[in-house]
Amino acid sequence: MSPAAPPTDLDQLFATVRVVPVVVVEDEAQALALGAALLDGGLPIAEITFRTAGARAAIAAVTRELPELVTGAGTVVNADQVDQAVDAGARFLVSPGLSADVVRRAQHHGLPIFPGVATPSDIMAALALGLDVVKFFPAAINGGVPAIKALSAPFPGLRFVPTGGVSAANATEYLSVPSVLAVGGSWMVEKSLVEAGDFAEIARRSAQAVALAASLAPAVPTVSPAPVAGDPAVAAAGM
Structure with a gap:
């Protein structure tokens, strides 16, 4: 078994904030304006995705100019992107799927990583790599809340x-599941808002997301007894 991920306060931040904005920006200027809007709305965290050519520079600019915003790199799909994210100052990594190479490179750098899983086999592979927090992706088309339960x-x-x-409409349903640490979403940072420069609306939606999370109890690690035969939850899971 691979070594467990290093201890981090990031889990506690996720458990408290409970909403992680998934950000797509083209350049440093957009990233800085958007990061400031998130902070204005009370959201101290952001996942800037490697979906654009300017992602690395954007992460570097935000970590340099807005250090109070805990900035991670998303859509990390290979070990080279792990290195780029580390060089840019990313505080955590998120991947759409589970790659042992990506996870091990992140662990080599001592950086928390949340790989995407969709099946029990994915989860078993993640556990074998020493992980205890995973991204469930894409959540809606893989069964949503019932699948997580x-x-x-x-x-x-x-x-x-x-x-x-x-989304804002179903986030509470997800966050009410005991095993859900936080949710990732882009409803408060929609690309159309970024392109239009409507950072006031981004701040407003961020504040709404903060209020939504504050209305719920903070997440705590879920440690349950091992499933036993005859347990209704196990039966419902088809195990």
């Missing part, structure tokens, strides 16, 4: 960050 039964103690189809 079902997967929680055979994997007690594992925590999920569902992303993909999470």
